[in-house]
Amino acid sequence: MRARGWDALVLSGSDPHCSEYPAARWKQIEWITGFTGEAADIVITQDHAGLWTDSRYFIQAGIQLDGTGFTLHKTRVPEQVLIPEWIRQNLEADSVLVFDGSCQCVDAVTEFTDEYSVANVPNLIDVLWKDRPAIPQTPVFAIEAGETRASKLAWLREFIAGKDASGMLISALDEVAWLLNIRASDIEYNPMAIAYLLVTGKDASLFILKDDDPDPDSCATFDILRSQGIHILPYSDVELVLSEGFEGKLLLDSDTVNYNLWSMCSADVELCGSPVQLRKAVKNDYEIQGMRKAQLLDGIAMENFLYWLEKSVQSQQGITEWDAAVKLGKLRAENEGYTGDSFETISAYGPGAALPHYITPEENAPMLFERGLYLCDSGAQYGFGTTDITRTVPLGECTSLEKEDYTLVLKGHIDLAMAVFPEGTAGCHLDVLARNPLWSSKRNFGHGTGHGVGFFLGVHEGPQGIRQNFNSTPMKAGMITSDEPGIYREGKHGVRHENLILCKEAGTNSFGKWMEFETLTLCHFDTSAIVRELLGKAETEWLNRYNRRVYESLSPYLSSEVRDWLRDKTAAI
Numbered sequence: 001m002r003a004r005g006w007d008a009l010v011l012s013g014s015d016p017h018c019s020e021y022p023a024a025r026w027k028q029i030e031w032i033t034g035f036t037g038e039a040a041d042i043v044i045t046q047d048h049a050g051l052w053t054d055s056r057y058f059i060q061a062g063i064q065l066d067g068t069g070f071t072l073h074k075t076r077v078p079e080q081v082l083i084p085e086w087i088r089q090n091l092e093a094d095s096v097l098v099f100d101g102s103c104q105c106v107d108a109v110t111e112f113t114d115e116y117s118v119a120n121v122p123n124l125i126d127v128l129w130k131d132r133p134a135i136p137q138t139p140v141f142a143i144e145a146g147e148t149r150a151s152k153l154a155w156l157r158e159f160i161a162g163k164d165a166s167g168m169l170i171s172a173l174d175e176v177a178w179l180l181n182i183r184a185s186d187i188e189y190n191p192m193a194i195a196y197l198l199v200t201g202k203d204a205s206l207f208i209l210k211d212d213d214p215d216p217d218s219c220a221t222f223d224i225l226r227s228q229g230i231h232i233l234p235y236s237d238v239e240l241v242l243s244e245g246f247e248g249k250l251l252l253d254s255d256t257v258n259y260n261l262w263s264m265c266s267a268d269v270e271l272c273g274s275p276v277q278l279r280k281a282v283k284n285d286y287e288i289q290g291m292r293k294a295q296l297l298d299g300i301a302m303e304n305f306l307y308w309l310e311k312s313v314q315s316q317q318g319i320t321e322w323d324a325a326v327k328l329g330k331l332r333a334e335n336e337g338y339t340g341d342s343f344e345t346i347s348a349y350g351p352g353a354a355l356p357h358y359i360t361p362e363e364n365a366p367m368l369f370e371r372g373l374y375l376c377d378s379g380a381q382y383g384f385g386t387t388d389i390t391r392t393v394p395l396g397e398c399t400s401l402e403k404e405d406y407t408l409v410l411k412g413h414i415d416l417a418m419a420v421f422p423e424g425t426a427g428c429h430l431d432v433l434a435r436n437p438l439w440s441s442k443r444n445f446g447h448g449t450g451h452g453v454g455f456f457l458g459v460h461e462g463p464q465g466i467r468q469n470f471n472s473t474p475m476k477a478g479m480i481t482s483d484e485p486g487i488y489r490e491g492k493h494g495v496r497h498e499n500l501i502l503c504k505e506a507g508t509n510s511f512g513k514w515m516e517f518e519t520l521t522l523c524h525f526d527t528s529a530i531v532r533e534l535l536g537k538a539e540t541e542w543l544n545r546y547n548r549r550v551y552e553s554l555s556p557y558l559s560s561e562v563r564d565w566l567r568d569k570t571a572a573i
Contacts, residue, residue, distance in 0.1 A: 028103070105254075287455040347376050386456055554566065
């Protein structure tokens with residue numbers, strides 16, 4: 001930095017597509033700092049190195065940054081000082097700010113251009129990161145999704161024409177996969193290909209090739225795409241096309257296009273929100289049925305796992321957090337259509353569960369004992385759907401505080417699942433339903449209550465969300481969202497209960513149209529840790545109905561031992 005006259009270096013934890021989960025090549029924050037959380041940005045000056053992340057990672061960051069020279073800056077808290085404000089407080093107006101524009105969204109850079117000297121240096125840490133991984137290129141395959149790619153592209157072209165534009169660059173990886181009905185494994189846990197898609201009024205170009213010799217499966221898929229008028233081009237050619245070869249008005253997604261691409265565009269450019277996110281979030285009947293099947297199969301694996309877990313701990317077999325995670329993965333792998341996990345399994349016991357995004361260690365993992373609470377947050381990718389489920393279960397005797405926390409979180413989960421609300425209601429308006437039981441006891445949690453889940457796509461997707469942050473996107477019929485309140489006591493325990501819920505129409509009357517949720521996830525809630533007087537009548541009835549449905553749905557697929565065990569676990573309270 002001194003040799004180049006740079007006063008501050010700003011790096012994001014994302015990739016050229018502004019993805020939540022980057023491939024190994026773009027895990028620059030982890031490489032520099034050692035912090036493995038999924039959301040972080042860093043600023044390095046001559047006398048300070050700071051990492052900004054949110055409350056999900058405060059404990060983890062405190063541990064991983066210890067001794068690194070990096071200072072933790074907390075976000076999503078009332079006293080937060082975000083990167084733009086911090087820079088203005090600590091750097092003179094004539095300072096030189098350097099960004100890796102290939103991994104920064106447009107707004108993150110342009111807000112500084114009027115006040116500072118801003119330099120864009122793509123891949124700027126290549127000079128230091130000598131063994132930086134290459135851009136991955138895994139087999140690309142086509143899927144059935146209930147709607148043809150021709151239909152989806154025709155719909156997008158209508159949007160483009162409505163904006164008086166000649167084309168649109170789709171830069172979000174999940175949007176490219178959804179539009180073309182293709183999947184790959186370029187990013188761990190995310191069945192997507194690293195690619196751009198340029199759609200015009202008459203054709204489309206997929207920028208995806210990383211070398212000259214793709215595998216045979218990809219070639220077969222590319223032949224299908226070519227037969228439908230889609231050009232297959234090298235990944236890097238997108239820069240050439242945007243800088244030299246596009247005529248007319250071009251639409252770019254303001255949320256996912258990187259600064260580097262935006263700055264080199266020779267065309268008349270309009271930054272706008274992509275319409276794909278909302279349409280992708282509203283699942284069609286084919287996708288909903290696939291998601292139902294995925295939850296059923298996942299429920300079978302979960303019940304077999306929880307039975308094994310309980311019996312193994314009771315027989316003192318020396319089970320660790322890592323052993324449990326491995327066992328669950330093996331059980332899921334036996335299911336039809338399983339292609340892998342949808343994120344890294346969080347297998348956490350006692351104090352480990354107090355970290356919302358705990359990383360289960362493979363070496364020297366904590367042992368599980370016949371007492372206290374164990375939390376497992378996990379999910380799977382199937383060729384017909386994606387799952388995400390958290391169960392917190394008692395392994396034996398629990399303290400009164402553990403039982404209170406367990407019950408209040410479950411109470412909040414149930415209250416959201418039972419919600420009936422007017423059409424047009426946003427998720428941020430529903431968030432309080434899951435928090436109110438905790439707030440009433442002056443307790444809270446720092447993460448969102450619910451996120452969208454894709455159809456054999458990302459386990460996190462927008463545009464809807466159930467969280468305190470204002471988000472005007474209404475909950476629409478067909479959206480599948482998580483319901484996952486929690487509570488975390490550092491050094492003691494953590495509780496989270498999570499199901500996936502489907503938004504549905506609930507009828508119309510003189511007051512308008514109404515919406516409700518249907519719970520899709522199938523896995524019982526353990527009632528042995530419940531403080532029964534904390535649950536109201538309606539909540540108890542919901543819990544009994546849900547547990548009964550779990551038993552009736554899953555018992556035909558379970559062994560007699562597991563079936564008898566589940567019958568007892570789902571007995572009405």
